[in-house]
Amino acid sequence: MTSIAFIGLGIMGSPMAVHLQQAGHDVVGYNLHPDKTQPLVDAGGRAAGSVAEAVEDVDVVAVMVPDSPDVQDVLTGEGGVFDSAKPGTLVIDFSSIRPDVTAELAKTAKEKGFRLLDAPVSGGEAGAKNAALSIMVGGDGADFEEAKPLFDGVGKTVVHVGGNGAGQTVKAANQLIVAANIQALAEAVTFLDAYDVDLEAALDVLGGGLAGSKVLDQKRGNMAKHDFTPGFRIDLHHKDMGIVTSAAREAGVVVPLGALVAQLMASARANGDGGLDHSALLRGVERLSGRLAG
Structure with a gap:
């Protein structure tokens, strides 16, 4: 079992978080609109009131938010992941953002003692609900292998495509x-x-x-x-x-x-x-x- 904080429980993030919980992981979710956490709670997961609360003392932080500024805010903002998670935490960004922003965030993550994989997904709502997403992953190969069981829990086609930014x-x-x-x-x-x-x-x-x-x-x-x-x-x-x-x-x-x-x-x-x-x-x-x- 892996303890996971899932940040962003929208059309895609919610079913992904639910699949991870149903796979036997301990998932705590956070969303700007708290009502979006209900499906995860119904599946046995937990809801947090802030990013800081969600990421405290977890093994993995998963992020699924709309755009580059949103990811930057979640990771580097006050009370964000880099402020609040324990050093060594693996951060998986499932969002689709600019490759150059991902590369810069990966550099910052490393400097602060974190590990970052960019892992954008394809397959839409149907793919998320059916755990059949295609996931293209950029980052360190060892980190990818560590995260592979989690990717397999939400996706059907999972491929490591290169270093940070390659996934994006x-x-x-x-x-x-x-x-x-x-x-x-x-x-x-x-x-x-x-x-x-x-x-x-x-x-x-x-x-x-x-x-x-x-x-x-x-x-x-x-x-x-x-x-x-x-x-x-x-x-x-x-x-x-x-x-x-x-x-x-x-x-x-x-x-x-x-x-x-x-x-x-x-x-x-x-x-x-x-x-x-x-x-x-x-x-x-x-x-x-x-x-x-x-």
């Missing part, structure tokens, strides 16, 4: 591919609808050929039913596309499709769709095509 770099590439696939699927759905094709039949046959993808499998229902209940919000994917385009520019890499999709994601957000699932890129295509209803 791979996640940025993941988000580029996912966004481009969602946009392409949205355009295909709008195109098919314009010709009154049986959408379900069309998606069945497309899914069985080279056009098939996990994005098609997981997002076709959202688009067919226009049900954009968030599994992964456009707001967060907008943030991730900013990471992609910024990091690509720093590396001198051209990502023309990525830049276009980043703008379409920004447009969706500007039009009030930021709180919807990223499959709501369909609404952007419909909006541009004069086919958006309601």
Whole structure:
């Protein structure tokens, strides 16, 4: 059994923390909105009233918060992890943030006697609920091996991809591919609808050929039913596309499709769709095509 503080119990963090508790670990959770700790408590875990209270005397601190400033605040802020956890604690950041910020945080962690792994995840709410996430891990190899049983408790595909920051770099590439696939699927759905094709039949046959993808499998229902209940919000994917385009520019890499999709994601957000699932890129295509209803 490992004692774990889990900071950030949102759409992704809550089921992940519950899985770790159910696997036999001792999990204490903290969230800015205290009601979000209830699923963990119902599973046998505990709730803390602050980051400092949560991380005191645990073996591992897991973090799952929205953006780079949030991770920085949790780790380096007053009463944060680096102020309150015992030296030697392993910190696993499941958040998706800028690779350069991760590298700097890892350096600070080492200076203060902590160990940091960046371990962003892919798979959305369904992957978190089913413990089937894909986890790309950056950091020390020995730390990765120590944390592997915890990763296996929440994920299905777990790969050590390099040093600190490598996990975040791979996640940025993941988000580029996912966004481009969602946009392409949205355009295909709008195109098919314009010709009154049986959408379900069309998606069945497309899914069985080279056009098939996990994005098609997981997002076709959202688009067919226009049900954009968030599994992964456009707001967060907008943030991730900013990471992609910024990091690509720093590396001198051209990502023309990525830049276009980043703008379409920004447009969706500007039009009030930021709180919807990223499959709501369909609404952007419909909006541009004069086919958006309601």
